[in-house]
Amino acid sequence: MSKLYVGSEVGQLRRVLLNRPERALTHLTPSNCHELLFDDVLAVEAAGEEHDAFAKTLTNQGVEVLLLHDLLVETLAIEEAKHWLLTTQISDFRFGPTFAKDLRHYLSEMTNDHLATVLLGGLAYSELKLKSSSMLPKMHRPLDFVIEPLPNHLFTRDTSCWVYGGVSLNPMMKAARQRETNHLRAIYRWHPVFAGQDFTQYFGNEDLHYDNANIEGGDVLVIGNGAVLIGISERTTPQGVENLAANLFKHGQAKEVIAVDLPKHRSCMHLDTVMTHMDVDTFSVYPEIMRKDLDTWRLTPKGDEHTGSTDEMKVEKVPSYIHAIENALDLDYLKIITTGGDSYEAEREQWNDANNVLTVKPGVVIGYERNVYTNEKYDKAGIEVLTIPGNELGRGRGGARCMSCPIERDGI
Numbered sequence: 001m002s003k004l005y006v007g008s009e010v011g012q013l014r015r016v017l018l019n020r021p022e023r024a025l026t027h028l029t030p031s032n033c034h035e036l037l038f039d040d041v042l043a044v045e046a047a048g049e050e051h052d053a054f055a056k057t058l059t060n061q062g063v064e065v066l067l068l069h070d071l072l073v074e075t076l077a078i079e080e081a082k083h084w085l086l087t088t089q090i091s092d093f094r095f096g097p098t099f100a101k102d103l104r105h106y107l108s109e110m111t112n113d114h115l116a117t118v119l120l121g122g123l124a125y126s127e128l129k130l131k132s133s134s135m136l137p138k139m140h141r142p143l144d145f146v147i148e149p150l151p152n153h154l155f156t157r158d159t160s161c162w163v164y165g166g167v168s169l170n171p172m173m174k175a176a177r178q179r180e181t182n183h184l185r186a187i188y189r190w191h192p193v194f195a196g197q198d199f200t201q202y203f204g205n206e207d208l209h210y211d212n213a214n215i216e217g218g219d220v221l222v223i224g225n226g227a228v229l230i231g232i233s234e235r236t237t238p239q240g241v242e243n244l245a246a247n248l249f250k251h252g253q254a255k256e257v258i259a260v261d262l263p264k265h266r267s268c269m270h271l272d273t274v275m276t277h278m279d280v281d282t283f284s285v286y287p288e289i290m291r292k293d294l295d296t297w298r299l300t301p302k303g304d305e306h307t308g309s310t311d312e313m314k315v316e317k318v319p320s321y322i323h324a325i326e327n328a329l330d331l332d333y334l335k336i337i338t339t340g341g342d343s344y345e346a347e348r349e350q351w352n353d354a355n356n357v358l359t360v361k362p363g364v365v366i367g368y369e370r371n372v373y374t375n376e377k378y379d380k381a382g383i384e385v386l387t388i389p390g391n392e393l394g395r396g397r398g399g400a401r402c403m404s405c406p407i408e409r410d411g412i
Helices: 044-060 068-076 079-089 097-108 112-121 180-190 238-250 321-328 343-351 372-380
Strands: 013-018 064-067 145-147 160-163 166-169 200-203 220-224 227-232 256-261 275-279 282-285 296-301 313-318 335-338 358-361 364-368 384-388 405-409
Touching: 013 044, 013 068, 013 358, 044 064, 044 364, 044 384, 064 068, 068 079, 068 112, 068 180, 079 097, 079 112, 079 180, 097 112, 160 180, 160 220, 160 405, 166 180, 166 238, 200 238, 220 275, 227 238, 227 321, 238 256, 238 296, 238 313, 256 321, 275 358, 296 321, 313 321, 335 372, 343 372, 364 372, 372 384
Parallel strands: 013 064, 166 200, 227 256, 282 335, 364 384
Antiparallel strands: 013 405, 160 166, 220 227, 256 296, 275 282, 296 313, 358 364
């Protein structure tokens, strides 16, 4: 079996992809942060130090940490990859043929480290040392972006997600994040860690417009035993769920997908903002989704008894996502730990990512230290919480699970 395999949410975590926030955050301002999907601006140096503490906590648990910037630099060292990425990110349709050609040439002259920094962190017209006959640069103000920064790359969970023996390269919902996926497409295709390895690319790896088939990794929980739990959220559509499910079944990588329709508001942006898997039988859940009126569907391969084909799916509505999870994991009942404190404290701590923890092995999770009421409940329930600072990182609306993309993890 390839080491590029994620068999669960709670098995021993062995390798993970992170992205240390740097240049992109320096381009984040009060006037553009909402357009870039942040609620606030972050103190850049402090955010970096907090991220270092997160990475160190993982390393201390024996987890190998890969950094997105480093992988991108090493990928750009491969000429074919560099050409593809510049052609894709600096396309004629995005910039017009004249300016695109000039800009690609300008960027190709940079060192790979500098180019990776610009692709991830953005470039303003005032920083562009380039003369072009195109009308486009003449129509922009100095502080407008030639290349928009990608501060949400901090949340490596969303852009791609490993599900059993393969990866989904996710078509993102928001324009501010859609370019992120191309960086992962290049890395998974050309970087030596991934090139030539035995893994399936389920979805999102082709030069296509995926229209309404959006899916983001924060909504995808690999709960184990061949089951996948997916939230239909602000950022993930039923079309995205069914496309991913169809490809999982086609490649024999999942036995069932459980899809739950989440409330459509900011606090339920992704499933993992309100629910994470902490031990084989234990979940952290925000009380708002402990409701019986959340529509839930169970998707399974239909199968053709004559050809063995699993191209078609059976879709059935089920009464409860909790019972669906119990059945999928062969459990009599789930242990649910709800967000701590009274209703006000619980709402504040959920907003501060109390339910968005990263499990490093069964019963051991990483979470923000400031969520004192919820962390106390975890401790009393026998869950060990390895706390990290999150005063700045948490302002980006994402916790330890959001900021991590497991690429190697044991099953249950």
